[in-house]
Amino acid sequence: MAGLYPLKFKPILHEKIWGGNRLKELLNKDIDNLPNCGESWEISSVEGKISEVNNGYLQGNNLQELIEVYMGDLVGEKIYKKYGIEFPLLIKFIDAQADLSIQVHPNDELSKKRHNAYGKTEMWYVVNAEDGSLINSGFNQPVTREKYLEYLENGKLTDLLCYEKTATGDVFFIPAGRVHAIGKGILLAEIQQTSDVTYRIYDYDRKDENGNKRELHTDLALDAIDFTYQDEYKTKYKAEKNKSSEIVSCDYFTTNILDFSEKLEKDYHHFDSFVVYMTLEGQFNIEYEGGNEKVNKGETVLLPASLESVRLKPETESAKVLEIYIK
Incomplete structure (x- = not known):
């Protein structure tokens, strides 16, 4: 069997009522003729x-077929044992x-009970934001359950x-149960559990091209919401040049920011996990035993667990990536 190598996947594009064209303009995605391309699923096992x-x-092979054949060599032994042929993250x-x-x-418990699926804890990294974006x-x-319902019924939830x-x-960082929304003017990277279960609470009374409002999931959402209040929701982190700087770590994934302007040796032998690179800026080469893979801005690469040692060489003045794996 031939050796594994850094894998790129064909993006799965989704038209959305709220989408635009910045996936093409800022991340070089080929969005075809989609007038409102809202999402590019970079790696999916949904x-x-x-x-x-x-x-x-x-x-031409799909991700589940690869996991069936390569198992722990692709995703890591402990990950394969836990998730089988289902890739655990949606990127x-x-x-x-x-x-x-x-x-x-x-969360996992409620999602398993209702949908026989995993829950959805996720994180966002803002790639680009227009002034004033929220x-x-x-x-x-x-907020109590009663107060939430009162404001929701009176059309004042946003207050x-x-x-x-x-x-x-x-x-x-958006743990399962936290109410959230992305505002207009924002382009971001999202790392989440493999789940497509979403409860829509409020949609600003928008209508589609046929004059229909989108479905809301008021009752389903009520039991899913974590009403805990926090003083601070934005994640604070410190990024160091030419080093992997951790920005989020939880049971489901760890994400680092890596901004590098020099050749880096990356040793992953102790991880027992795949590694994903989401390229935010610049170009770089992944040099590995047996080959070399060029990576451009906007591209996402899956580094198999069996590639325990690679070299990252910037081809532009610097390159910036999100580095994602499971501890």
Whole structure:
């Protein structure tokens, strides 16, 4: 069996009522003729939307087929033992040209009970934000179930929500149960559990091209919401040049920011996990035993667990990537 190598996948593009064209303009995505491309699913194991390899001799094979064949060599032994052929993360870029609906996602326990699926804990890294762009994460005051319902029924839910001005480089960690929404003018990277379960709470009374309002999930959402109030929702982190700087770490994933202007040796032998690179800026080469893979801005690469040692060489003045794995 031929050796594994850094894998690229064909992006799965989604038209959205709130989407735009910045996935093409800022991340070089080929969005075809989609007038409102809102999401590019970079790596997905969601049923019916499974990523297909787009480079090398494995081109045309889908992600689940690869995990069936390569098992722990691809994803890591402990990850394969836990998740089987289902890749545990869904990796996306999202372009919001209008406000997204206010949403919440169920946790593992509730999602298993209702949908026989995993919950959805996620994080956002803001790739680009227009001046004045806002992100909602959580509540702006202590809220009871009764108070939430009162404001929701009176059309005043947004009065309870914490909205923060956001800028490029901002990070938000969104555990399952936290009410949240991406505001207009924001392009971001999203790392989440493999789940497509979303409860839509409020959608600004928008109508589609047929004059229909989108479905809301008021009752389902009520049992999923964590009403805990926090003083601060934005994630604070410190990034060091030419080093992997941790920005989020939880049971489901760890994400680092890596901004490098010199050749780096990366040793992953102790990880027992795949590594994902989401390229935010610049170009670089991944040099590995047996080959070399060029990576451009906007591209996402899956580094198999069996590639325990690689070299990252910037081809532009610097390159910036999100480095994602499971501890």
